[in-house]
Amino acid sequence: MKEKIFNPEFQVEKARKIGPETLARILKKRKSKSVLITGGKLLEDEILADLIAELVKKSGIKVIATGGSSKPLIERGINVNTCLLSHITEKLTDVNILIFVGFEPYLLSRLLSNIKHFLNVLTVSIDFYYQPNAKLSFPNCDNYGLIETLVSCLSDC
């Protein structure tokens, strides 16, 4: 897919692009310090919700579910920490790797920008569009391929 940046912005520091294998390696080492933050796209995208549920089951990563994404995950038997966007910082004690998935790209860009400038944690985006404001981001990919690979890499997590 295109090497373009969705809704081009003007960042001086941009995310390093990584593949699912790299993220799987990070997770293997630092799962207890990581959290997966899910957004509202899970409400409208069944395939994504299925994949994320599988990812959580395989990795055992903690989940903070925003934007109503708790509902599809709970329905899939996942134990989540339900949260409105306004409460997100309340939930980030004891973690320093934040992995984001399932957000409106322009909204995620704003959340990541806040963290990049004002907090000292590692942010990773595994969404479909490259997120320059993250520290690490999957490249653009308009299908579920990268997340599927991540799930399979995590099998032996």
Add this chain to the structure above:
Amino acid sequence: MDINIGNGIIIDELRNITIKIGDIVDEEALRDEEWEELGPTPKPHILDLRYWDRKLLSRYEPIYMPVQDFCNLCTMGPCELTGNKEGACGIDLRTQKARMVTIACLIGASAHATHARHLVHYLIEKFGRDKPIDLGPDIDIEAPNIRLVLGIKPKTIGDLEKVLNYVEQELVRVLHTIHTGQEEDYIDFESKALHVGMLDHVGMEVADIAQIVAFNYPKGDPDAPLIDVGFGVLESEKPIILVIGHNILPARNIDDYLREHGLENKVEIAGLCCTAIDTSRYDPRAKVVGTLSYELRAIRSGIPDVVVTDEQCIRADTLRECAKMGIPLIATSEAAARGLIDRTEDDPDEIVRDLVSGNVKGVLIRDPDKVGEVAVKVAMNVYKNRKSPIYMSDEELEDLVDRCTMCMNCVFACPHNLRIDRAMELAKSGDYSYFEIIEDTCLACGRCEQACPRNIRIVDVIMKAAYKHIREKTGKMRAGRGPIKDTEIRKVGQPIVMGTIPGVIAPIGCPNYPKSRKEVSEIIEEFLKRKYIVVTTGCHAMDLGMYRDEEGKSLYEKYPGVFDAGGLVNCGSCVSNSHITGAAIKIAAIFAQRKLRGNYAEIADYILHRIGAVGLAWGPYSQKAASIATGFNRLGIPAVVGPHGSKYRRGYVGKLWKKDKWWVYDIKTKKKMEIEPCPDCLLVVAETKEEAIVQLARLCLRPGDTYMGRQIKLTHYIELSEKYLGCLPDDWHLYVRTEMDLPTKMKDRLLKILEDEHGWKIDWSKKKILEGPIRKYDAGFNPTIVEHVYDKYVR
């Protein structure tokens, strides 16, 4: 000594005293009549309410989400500010972003204040300074924002000029502080933004009061007429004049001209944005096409016979687009002259000839009275020549679809990243249905067309493919009724403050929605069914009318227009937002008997702690929406914005865990005490409609709720959370003060959770909470965070 006779005499003595005699006389006259005890801050200057802002901002911390990592406001830059670095002038990123927010609010408030100035200036010329402000027998508090902020009671349109003098002076003062090398504390910039937001509501109130009294709009009428709304209104067998913008003056004169010449049934006026809303307040026959997102669509349809633009939120390619379609354009505002020649002084028939023949693409006419005649004559002449299919022929549609290479440039350019490539791919095999889904979210901004290497007219393709679908979205909107009546406030003041009416939800602002326009209706109906009061304005008010249920009824036909439980109140256009803050202020004045005059902090403090009102800007885009919301916030009213609202770059979010932030003085017990954190945000983004619904219900909670009110509010909050988030909310227990606060139907279950998960002590024999809540419930609880308010009431 300096003498200025034009506006009174100014004597400038050595002691630096400037006396403006003209104004002194007026102010004395206003002061003489001691209608109410004067509060501490009449006509506040920038720093006068800073103490209140600092209290708010210490609880509701500004959080920033920069769109750029740098600043380039002056030539010492651009300065890179990543990670909160400082620029060459010493400003850090956080303070720079607060400065940007202040600029956005200034733009918004200036737009409303200047709109008000245009109206007042014109109305004084037409009706004289002494035209009384009379809003009918049920409205005594004619201008709650003006009374509260300036400490005066405007009696005539002439008095409104003085109000604007103050607003404009303050706006320029704040603008001055934006210059490089001023504030270094972001909280000080935020305080200025809040000041501007407050001024904005004053300016809006001036504009709306002026037009209501001068043009005899509905004056708080809950049964204001139902207006046709939606794209389908354009389909007419008559010539159509399309008016676009926010200032009624040209459109009103078109309407007058039609009536004076017996043409009101021969020519149609259809409008976009707030001009449409205000025209329909003036004449219910006027049609409302829709919001900003219909501008390009309406013009490209080729249906309008003439387009008349005034000011604000009008596309900057309107002349080019009209010219492509052969539609003559009449610009009427100093704010948007569109490169056109000023023909204000020319003979109207000459102008008509030039426009109809196509000699000129458009003209600028600054005299609204002349616009009436020219627009009508042009429309009637152009209509005779109307032809050609809407948007394009079927063959052309196929041809354009075939041209697409699915390169996705459009998708990356689209603010919603709509998958136009997918719709095109499906259309190649004859299935056009995906365009209907796209149409529902598409803003018709045209960014996709700018990016398309194959020059496909994507907006037109979407419209052509989804035309049947969009025509069906035509419904009814209740005409903007203006203010809430004092008599209504008398009835609902108490239940709102007690909490037995669970809240007031105010959907306002622009159409930059994250998804389907229908979501606004879905969010709002959830609250109407639950007997919240809904008060709306502007683009949201229009979109709430566009969708009908299975019986063909829009929300305005299903719910009454009263300011009471389960009522759907359309106040009117953008400037009518002042009636929403006005209603909250009136509750404090009428129900709680608090004095308004120059008493801002006390009233805002009252509203923050007792009135469960929340704004919803589901599709915010404009700077006006930023200043309106900021004005809500200074008055203690939280606002929820849709995901695009994150691009305003800042929120005001309290932290639950910072226990030292959640305190009040209780006037009854004379103690400073810890309280439950509600409301815990003043400005917050929600990503989805599900999240917005839960957030809105939550932000209606107030420390002043009675146990009955808290029980009702918690019932809705918990039910909505279970319905939309699939589980109990994570913070509900914080709001329980006594077992009586618990929703009756869920009481046992919730008590059990309090015991098991939160360690509370429960006496199960009496089903009583023995230990656990942040504070105990006290029926006489009387909270404030303002010292002078505490001193005033404590005995």
